[in-house]
Amino acid sequence: MTPAIPGPSQESVRPLLRPGSRIFVAGHRGLVGSALVRRLAADGHEVLTRGRDELDLRDAAPTEAFLRESRPDAVVLAAAKVGGIMANSTHPVQFLEDNLRIQLAVIAGAHAAGIRRLLFLGSSCIYPKHAPQPIPESALLTGPLEPTNEAYALAKIAGIVQVQSYRRQHGASYISAMPTNLYGPGDNFDLETSHVLPALIRRFHEAKRDGAGEVTLWGSGSPRREFLHVDDLAAACVRLLESYDGDEPVNVGCGEDLTIRELAETVKEVTGFRGAIVWDTSKPDGTPRKLLDVSRLSSLGFTPRIPLRDGIARTYAWWLGAHATVG
Numbered sequence: 001m002t003p004a005i006p007g008p009s010q011e012s013v014r015p016l017l018r019p020g021s022r023i024f025v026a027g028h029r030g031l032v033g034s035a036l037v038r039r040l041a042a043d044g045h046e047v048l049t050r051g052r053d054e055l056d057l058r059d060a061a062p063t064e065a066f067l068r069e070s071r072p073d074a075v076v077l078a079a080a081k082v083g084g085i086m087a088n089s090t091h092p093v094q095f096l097e098d099n100l101r102i103q104l105a106v107i108a109g110a111h112a113a114g115i116r117r118l119l120f121l122g123s124s125c126i127y128p129k130h131a132p133q134p135i136p137e138s139a140l141l142t143g144p145l146e147p148t149n150e151a152y153a154l155a156k157i158a159g160i161v162q163v164q165s166y167r168r169q170h171g172a173s174y175i176s177a178m179p180t181n182l183y184g185p186g187d188n189f190d191l192e193t194s195h196v197l198p199a200l201i202r203r204f205h206e207a208k209r210d211g212a213g214e215v216t217l218w219g220s221g222s223p224r225r226e227f228l229h230v231d232d233l234a235a236a237c238v239r240l241l242e243s244y245d246g247d248e249p250v251n252v253g254c255g256e257d258l259t260i261r262e263l264a265e266t267v268k269e270v271t272g273f274r275g276a277i278v279w280d281t282s283k284p285d286g287t288p289r290k291l292l293d294v295s296r297l298s299s300l301g302f303t304p305r306i307p308l309r310d311g312i313a314r315t316y317a318w319w320l321g322a323h324a325t326v327g
């Protein structure tokens with residue numbers, strides 16, 4: 001990335017998050033948005049929300065009108081077209097266009113409405129497929145992307161540059177965070193479109209329930225991934241809103257990764273499934289490794305609290321409860 005250009009963003013006193021702020025969480029029904037709502041409300045902030053049925057955030061004019069009318073102190077952009085490896089590779093048009101449109105509408109709308117603080121959520125897939133590990137923020141735009149999620153990654157990169165451009169041109173106090181793979185209550189458990197962790201919980205649970213002898217998982221099991229519980233992500237976002245005002249994005253992860261095979265063994269144990277695991281190598285592996293360098297976040301005093309195994313057990317318990325509720 002190019003170095004930060006000194007400009008108005010470095011000169012004025014920063015309007016960072018104050019106690020009792022009014023914060024618009026875009027995407028409040030999602031995995032991340034719902035965790036942010038819980039966390040911000042618990043911290044005493046007033047949270048504004050709009051469902052997609054009331055406001056389609058791809059539509060610029062109504063989005064700007066809503067932001068002008070409601071004038072929150074801050075916006076957190078957690079609304080996006082999101083999915084796992086299969087959804088990304090089969091629907092690149094929606095992953096590119098929906099995300100570009102949402103980002104254009106919300107970030108430009110926030111600026112037009114005079115909103116002074118905004119946090120944009122990108123993703124660790126913005127980094128090159130063969131980036132050095134752990135991946136520093138400076139690896140952005142240094143090499144080719146992973147093909148299975150290139151469209152999504154390019155939309156997210158455009159979001160980062162949009163945020164940086166509002167900082168540089170207008171002195172806006174807008175920032176970007178790049179979370180690693182997330183999981184937790186409120187995740188998507190649809191087997192075609194979900195990320196790996198909820199898919200594994202569901203596959204092992206259903207195999208145990210049905211007395212199946214084996215569970216088939218995608219790929220070779222050898223890719224490495226880093227997983228962060230969404231409540232830790234929400235805490236990191238609050239920390240960034242309170243204390244970070246830089247031009248560069250900030251990686252948000254736990255600093256440790258494991259193979260998908262090791263993850264599968266852990267989820268298998270948590271769910272109590274006793275059969276075999278079969279790997280379907282006709283399915284894509286995706287990027288070989290994606291471990292974030294979290295030293296910038298650590299220097300802000302943030303440490304995640306939820307160990308992976310506990311987080312998986314809590315998510316499994318949540319899903320069983322939510323599942324029972326909806327029948």
Ligand SMILES: NC(=O)C1=CN([C@@H]2O[C@H](COP(=O)(O)OP(=O)(O)OC[C@H]3O[C@@H](n4cnc5c(N)ncnc54)[C@H](OP(=O)(O)O)[C@@H]3O)[C@@H](O)[C@H]2O)C=CC1
Pocket residue numbers: 026027028029030031032033051052053055056057058077078079080081082102121122123124178179180181182183186187188195
């Ligand atoms: N999940 C993960 O592992 C990771 C996620 N992230 C990032 O975190 C952010 C949130 O992701 P996550 O919570 O997992 O995603 P979810 O799919 O769980 O939630 C996305 C939310 O965005 C809303 N939304 C989508 N399109 C529109 C639209 N056109 N208008 C209004 N609302 C819309 C959805 O509304 P509705 O409920 O109506 O569908 C939903 O509430 C995204 O930016 C994502 O890139 C980054 C790294 C990893």
Ligand SMILES: C[C@H]1O[C@H](OP(=O)(O)OP(=O)(O)OC[C@H]2O[C@@H](n3cnc4c(=O)[nH]c(N)nc43)[C@H](O)[C@@H]2O)[C@@H](O)[C@@H](O)C1=O
Pocket residue numbers: 082083084085086088123124125148149152180181182191193194195196197199200217218219220223225260283284285286287
């Ligand atoms: C967060 C991140 O998420 C996406 O990237 P990803 O990490 O590659 O996605 P994933 O969670 O779907 O898979 C991780 C690994 O797990 C393997 N795997 C095994 N069995 C299942 C399975 O049953 N389902 C899924 N989904 N994967 C499986 C799968 O083959 C892969 O090797 C990006 O598209 C992008 O959107 C992004 O930013």
